[in-house]
Amino acid sequence: MQPIQLAWIDYTILLAYVAFVIGIGWMLSRYMKTSADFLTSARSIPTWVTGLAFISANLGALELVGMAASGAKYGISTAHFYWVGAIPAMIFLAVFMMPFYYGSKARSVPEYLKMRFDERVRALNSIAFAVMTIFASGISMNALAKLLNQLLGWNYNAALFICSGVVLLYVLKGGLTSAIYTEVLQFFMIVLGFAPVVYLGLKDVGGWHAMNSSLQTVATNPAALYLKEAGVTYAPDAWMSAWKPVLAGPANNPMGVDWFAMIFGLGFVLSFGYWCTNFLVVQRAMAAKNMTAARNTPLVAAVPKMFFPFLVIVPGMIAAALCTLPDKNYRIPPPILSAAAYASALDAVKAASPSDSAAAVQAVGAALGKPVAADKIASLVAANAATPLSDEQIRKGLYNSIAENDYDSVILSLVKKYCPAGLLGLALTALLASFMSGMAGNVTAFNTVFTYDLYQAYFAKGKSDHHYFLAGKVVTVVGIALSILAAYFASMYNNCMDIIQLVFGFVNAPLFATFLLGMFWKRTTATGAFLGLFGGIGSSALFHAMTLAQGNAPGVKGGYLSVVHVFPSEMAQNFWLASFAFTACFVLTLVISLTTARTKSDAELKGLVYSLTPKIKSDALPFFLQPGVVGVVLLIACVILNVLFW
Amino acid sequence: MGLDIRWPIGLMFTLIGALLTVFGALNRSGSLSLDININLIWGVILLAFGVLMLAGAVRGGKKPPTA
Numbered sequence: 001m002q003p004i005q006l007a008w009i010d011y012t013i014l015l016a017y018v019a020f021v022i023g024i025g026w027m028l029s030r031y032m033k034t035s036a037d038f039l040t041s042a043r044s045i046p047t048w049v050t051g052l053a054f055i056s057a058n059l060g061a062l063e064l065v066g067m068a069a070s071g072a073k074y075g076i077s078t079a080h081f082y083w084v085g086a087i088p089a090m091i092f093l094a095v096f097m098m099p100f101y102y103g104s105k106a107r108s109v110p111e112y113l114k115m116r117f118d119e120r121v122r123a124l125n126s127i128a129f130a131v132m133t134i135f136a137s138g139i140s141m142n143a144l145a146k147l148l149n150q151l152l153g154w155n156y157n158a159a160l161f162i163c164s165g166v167v168l169l170y171v172l173k174g175g176l177t178s179a180i181y182t183e184v185l186q187f188f189m190i191v192l193g194f195a196p197v198v199y200l201g202l203k204d205v206g207g208w209h210a211m212n213s214s215l216q217t218v219a220t221n222p223a224a225l226y227l228k229e230a231g232v233t234y235a236p237d238a239w240m241s242a243w244k245p246v247l248a249g250p251a252n253n254p255m256g257v258d259w260f261a262m263i264f265g266l267g268f269v270l271s272f273g274y275w276c277t278n279f280l281v282v283q284r285a286m287a288a289k290n291m292t293a294a295r296n297t298p299l300v301a302a303v304p305k306m307f308f309p310f311l312v313i314v315p316g317m318i319a320a321a322l323c324t325l326p327d328k329n330y331r332i333p334p335p336i337l338s339a340a341a342y343a344s345a346l347d348a349v350k351a352a353s354p355s356d357s358a359a360a361v362q363a364v365g366a367a368l369g370k371p372v373a374a375d376k377i378a379s380l381v382a383a384n385a386a387t388p389l390s391d392e393q394i395r396k397g398l399y400n401s402i403a404e405n406d407y408d409s410v411i412l413s414l415v416k417k418y419c420p421a422g423l424l425g426l427a428l429t430a431l432l433a434s435f436m437s438g439m440a441g442n443v444t445a446f447n448t449v450f451t452y453d454l455y456q457a458y459f460a461k462g463k464s465d466h467h468y469f470l471a472g473k474v475v476t477v478v479g480i481a482l483s484i485l486a487a488y489f490a491s492m493y494n495n496c497m498d499i500i501q502l503v504f505g506f507v508n509a510p511l512f513a514t515f516l517l518g519m520f521w522k523r524t525t526a527t528g529a530f531l532g533l534f535g536g537i538g539s540s541a542l543f544h545a546m547t548l549a550q551g552n553a554p555g556v557k558g559g560y561l562s563v564v565h566v567f568p569s570e571m572a573q574n575f576w577l578a579s580f581a582f583t584a585c586f587v588l589t590l591v592i593s594l595t596t597a598r599t600k601s602d603a604e605l606k607g608l609v610y611s612l613t614p615k616i617k618s619d620a621l622p623f624f625l626q627p628g629v630v631g632v633v634l635l636i637a638c639v640i641l642n643v644l645f646w
Numbered sequence: 647m648g649l650d651i652r653w654p655i656g657l658m659f660t661l662i663g664a665l666l667t668v669f670g671a672l673n674r675s676g677s678l679s680l681d682i683n684i685n686l687i688w689g690v691i692l693l694a695f696g697v698l699m700l701a702g703a704v705r706g707g708k709k710p711p712t713a
Contacts, residue, residue: 009669013662020658027649049651181651188655192695196688200679420677422669422685426662426692 003153004416010425017189017429018166021436024185025170025178035468038175039448040107041287045177049184050293051300054284055308056183059190060438061431062140064312065147068414069407071316072332073227074254075215075239076645077246078316079309080262085271086305087638090298091631093276093285099616100519101286102294103607108286109279110453116518116608117526118599119457124533126453128507129279130446134479135504137442138486143408144435145487150336151412152428160487163432167439168480172473176287176448179440183284186433191304193430194311197411200418201318204328214321215239222254225323225332226373226403239317242645256550256569265575269582273512280445291616295627302634306641319410330417333409334370334402341368345398346391349377354385368402376401439483447475502544502556509578510536510585517589522602522609528593536585543580549573650706656699663693 036042070078106112110129114122145159170178205211216236222228238245238253245253246262257266275281275298285297322330345367352360357378365372380397383389389397415427451472460467514533517524548559549570558573567573606612623629666689670677677685 009665012665016658016662016665020654024649024651024654027654031649181649181654184651185655185658188659188695192659192692196684200684203680418679418684420679420685422666422673422677423679423688426666426688 004151004412004424006152006425006428007421009422010428013422013425014429014432017433020185021182022166022169022173024181025173028174028178028181031177032173032175032469035451035465035472036107037177038469038472039444039451040283041175041177041180043287044289045180045287045293047288047293047296047300049180050284050288050297052187052304053180053183054281054297054301055305056187056190056437057179057284057441058281058438059187059308059434060140060441061144061147061435062438064190064194064431064434065143065408065411067309067312068316068319068411071313072320072405072407072410073316075219075317075320076242076309076313077253077255078313079242079641079645080246080266081271082305082309083242083638083642084263084267086275087302088267088635089271089275090302090305091634092272093282094295094298094302095627095631096610097276097515097519098285098295098298099291099613100608100610101282102288102291103613103616106286107452108449109277109282110449112608113514113518113529114453114457116600116605117524117529120530121514121526121533122453122457124530125511126449130450130454132504132507133280133442133446133449134482135486135490137439137446137483139490140435140438141483141487142490144431146491147408147412151409151416156491160484163435164439164480164484167436167443168477171440171443171480172476175472176283176444179444180284180287182440183437186437187304189433190430190437191311193426193433194315196423197414197418197427198311198314198318201315201322201414204418205318205321205325211318211321212240214324215317217324218320219254225320226405227320228254239320240645242642244646250568250572255571256567257572257575261572261575261579265577265579269509269512269578270575273508273578273582277511277515278508279449280441283445283448292621292627296630299627299630299634306634306638315414316407316410319414330413331400332405332407333413334399334404335406336409337368337370337402342395342398346394349381349384349394349398352381354378354382357381364398364401368398371403373401373403442483443476443479446479447472450475450479505574505577506537506540506544506581509540509581513582513585514589517586517593518609520610521593522605522611523593523598524589525593525596525598526600527596528589528591531592532585532589535588536581539584540577540581543577544573547573547577650703652699652703652706656696656701656703659692659696660700661696663689663691663696665689667693 032038034042067078101109101112104112104115106115110122110126113125141160141164144163145156148154148159149156170182202208202211205214218225218227219234219236219238222232222234223230234252234254235245235248246257246259250256250258285294288294288297319332322328323332345364348360348363348367352363357374360381361372361374361377364377376397380394380401384394415424419427451468455471455475456468510533513536514529518529544558545561546559546564547567548554548563549557549567549572552558552570554560554563557570567576602612666685670683670685670689674683677683
């Protein structure tokens with residue numbers, strides 16, 4: 001793809017947005033008087049605001065880019081991350097878990113763990129969380145700066161520093177409140193910025209039904225789009241039906257997963273683990289003004305979240321469908337190659353003889369350094385030999401013959417295809433907004449955990465509140481500086497980042513078992529929780545070391561001890577790993593708790609454990625607004641969506 | 647906190663919406679996508695959304711944060 005050129009109007013929209021988010025930080029700065037104002041918003045924010053921030057903090061640029069990528073690769077099944085994963089977990093958080101988080105007056109998730117168990121569990125969780133948020137924010141910053149560099153021609157360093165500078169400014173001024181308020185603005189920016197792209201894309205493929213029939217062509221021959229190896233074929237509905245292909249078994253759906261891994265691994269372990277225990281999102285609900293508002297936060301969030309697949313996954317499906325329509329002149333972008341690679345491939349095409357197409361294919365492939373489609377190169381060479389083509393035509397032919405897709409460029413390739421100047425600025429601003437909301441989410445969660453759970457708990461006990469207020473500000477600056485370092489680290493050592501993300505997986509997968517037992521079984525002991533968590537982490541590492549996904553070599557991707565089992569896809573391996581780690585942590589915690597003595601009495605656990613906490617009476621609320629009732633209604637809506645796309 | 651977030655959201659989308667609408671109306675040829683003037687159409691939608699948010703803020707009875 002040629003770099004996208006921005007016009008003055010695009011820059012104006014971008015600048016207006018930046019001015020508004022910084023302005024919000026400025027407006028809020030005068031309300032920042034105590035560390036609680038800065039780090040926890042002093043529990044003062046209305047529900048609809050925390051609800052939208054709840055989704056926005058999770059909707060980083062990586063999610064936006066990644067969901068469109070998966071939409072092209074796997075089709076509507078990607079929506080399981082929402083309809084099986086996020087929504088039920090969010091409802092569970094609202095109805096069952098929020099009373100303990102909010103009611104316990106804990107300022108963070110690690111602090112809750114300290115109240116429920118002891119310092120060891122808190123230290124383990126807060127250190128892991130702090131390291132994780134920094135790297136998560138670094139990885140996403142690196143991805144964004146790279147994208148802006150490749151597609152807009154912006155300088156990588158400038159993109160990195162300007163974007164994080166803006167986030168620093170408004171978070172430092174207005175703390176968590178500022179992050180939450182701007183997340184709401186960013187939410188609308190993302191929705192209103194991408195909606196026209198989806199609309200135009202759908203119109204272009206001929207509407208929903210026409211897209212579905214194009215996707216049948218994709219499913220029966222995915223190799224034509226370089227989606228799968230030659231010879232792989234699926235039932236015609238594999239891209240547009242969410243459940244049938246999954247129920248038919250791993251060989252019959254492009255994700256390569258089975259129904260158990262999907263429901264238990266993704267739906268239960270991974271999603272509940274993320275949405276119910278990750279402080280990044282839970283913090284938004286904890287900032288709500290009262291218990292009802294806190295419980296309603298994830299419920300308010302669930303409504304738009306349910307329909308997000310149409311905004312973020314459908315673009316990927318549109319892209320795949322477009323590829324089957326020759327007159328649309330579109331393909332999923334190949335990996336970005338240097339001009340020099342194209343130039344030498346161009347020479348190879350000109351020098352090739354049409355009678356020896358095998359040699360031509362080899363020469364062009366070597367020049368590009370990528371696998372190429374033999375038939376396309378052969379016809380390109382033949383066409384050029386018949387009547388010499390222009391360099392531009394040959395370059396276009398080469399672009400179309402690279403047999404590899406860069407799925408992460410899908411969303412921007414559609415933006416580029418459909419957005420004239422003006423709308424283009426809006427869509428790019430939406431992308432930047434998603435990046436900033438994700439980063440601000442990470443930074444505000446990091447500074448709270450670091451200040452309260454590490455600094456105050458272990459380094460500087462009993463200082464004045466002003467001391468922690470300042471510490472929170474310093475930690476914010478340090479957090480952003482560390483994220484920038486992590487971004488450079490990510491850009492230099494791609495492999496190390498894979499390993500780090502892997503380690504996060506090991507740490508996160510078992511965590512939900514600890515919470516589940518801790519909140520709903522008063523007999524769970526601190527030692528049981530601590531050792532169970534360690535055992536869970538260890539067993540997930542072991543599981544990974546002994547399994548592999550089809551097509552991967554033993555190493556970073558697993559199987560480095562020995563290969564006991566081979567999964568049909570990496571996704572299946574991840575889902576099963578999570579299921580295994582959860583079960584190991586659950587059983588270990590249970591057994592160790594039964595063999596160790598309780599250290600906390602029933603009275604101490606009041607407000608922290610389900611059976612010891614008086615049920616909340618929200619009599620003031622009408623029947624249909626009770627969190628339990630709203631949760632059931634949302635769950636029914638979610639089931640209906642699953643059935644509609646069965 | 648003393649800031650009603652509907653003010654900045656409303657102001658920003660009113661501004662960007664107005665900008666896109668005017669740009670789309672004046673620069674028809676440069677605003678076409680699939681033969682529709684998408685800047686004009688979407689500008690109007692953003693403008694309407696912005697005004698709606700401002701109306702909500704006014705009805706909410708909060709004064710602008712600067713006042």
